[in-house]
Amino acid sequence: MADSLRGLAGDFKRFLAAQEEEELLDISRPREDAPALSPAALHQAGAFAAQAAPKMAENSTLKVDFPRAQPQPAPEENPVNKTDKTRALADLAEVIKTCTRCPLGATRLNAVPGEGNVNADVMFVGEGPGFDEDRQGRPFVGRAGQLLDKMILAMGLAREKVFIANIAKCHPMVDPLHPEKHGNDRAPNAQEIACCRKYIEQQIAIVCPKYVIALGGVAAKALISDAASLGALRGKFHNLHLDSVQLPKPVQIIATYHPAALLRNPNWKKDAWQDLQMVMDQLGLKGARK
Numbered sequence: 001m002a003d004s005l006r007g008l009a010g011d012f013k014r015f016l017a018a019q020e021e022e023e024l025l026d027i028s029r030p031r032e033d034a035p036a037l038s039p040a041a042l043h044q045a046g047a048f049a050a051q052a053a054p055k056m057a058e059n060s061t062l063k064v065d066f067p068r069a070q071p072q073p074a075p076e077e078n079p080v081n082k083t084d085k086t087r088a089l090a091d092l093a094e095v096i097k098t099c100t101r102c103p104l105g106a107t108r109l110n111a112v113p114g115e116g117n118v119n120a121d122v123m124f125v126g127e128g129p130g131f132d133e134d135r136q137g138r139p140f141v142g143r144a145g146q147l148l149d150k151m152i153l154a155m156g157l158a159r160e161k162v163f164i165a166n167i168a169k170c171h172p173m174v175d176p177l178h179p180e181k182h183g184n185d186r187a188p189n190a191q192e193i194a195c196c197r198k199y200i201e202q203q204i205a206i207v208c209p210k211y212v213i214a215l216g217g218v219a220a221k222a223l224i225s226d227a228a229s230l231g232a233l234r235g236k237f238h239n240l241h242l243d244s245v246q247l248p249k250p251v252q253i254i255a256t257y258h259p260a261a262l263l264r265n266p267n268w269k270k271d272a273w274q275d276l277q278m279v280m281d282q283l284g285l286k287g288a289r290k
């Protein structure tokens with residue numbers, strides 16, 4: 001086991017070192033392969049476990065009609081596995097916080113690596129930080145985040161039991177010269193996603209959840225298919241394939257609406273709830289049903 005841990009640490013040090021190489025700063029080459037945690041190392045992490053902001057409408061309301069459910073008890077966690085993953089995610093977060101691979105790095109206030117349970121069964125992935133997230137350096141802490149918290153509770157989970165992150169780690173702004181402005185959010189563009197995607201891929205590979213829930217069309221298309229619309233991607237499970245790292249075990253992904261879109265269009269909540277129930281059924285979660 002000690003050799004395996006040393007191997008994993010070595011792989012990750014090489015990954016971190018690679019972030020500093022000039023070739024990785026070339027944003028004109030999207031989706032270049034970066035040194036990644038080796039499949040063997042990531043498989044080992046899985047083996048240990050086996051052993052043991054988009055723009056928001058001005059008048060949107062936080063009135064939520066997602067049903068409430070009693071959170072389920074947390075599964076027993078393997079402390080070796082948890083320590084290993086925690087260290088890897090913390091190292092990766094430090095890289096993200098100083099990253100300037102794309103222009104967003106020059107205008108952000110704080111990078112937003114992501115946060116949550118390192119042994120989560122469910123990982124939520126949005127498109128990028130918004131105004132509040134940029135200021136706090138945490139994902140989904142604004143009005144859309146409050147709705148996401150309610151969605152998570154309705155599933156019978158809790159924020160502390162899932163992992164939450166974004167495709168882009170820095171705040172994409174319509175007017176980067178005025179970061180103090182509200183309503184200045186935009187989705188990350190293709191070049192920014194290409195530059196940043198290896199970070200979310202590494203996070204998914206380290207946490208290795210059972211299910212990823214892509215929030216909104218930008219995240220869904222980035223992780224599932226560039227071509228299809230959110231409508232075409234919703235309502236079914238997809239096998240997740242990553243570009244820069246091999247998953248230690250299969251991960252499935254579904255797509256649903258971004259909470260900010262649900263704030264603008266509350267009539268979509270019923271469809272979003274049906275999406276979440278697909279994952280709940282697979283995990284045996286006893287969330288309240290509508």
Ligand code: SF4
Pocket residue numbers: 096099100101102103104105106111168169170192195196
């Ligand atoms: S958005 Fe991603 S790639 Fe761009 S600077 Fe931030 S962390 Fe780096």
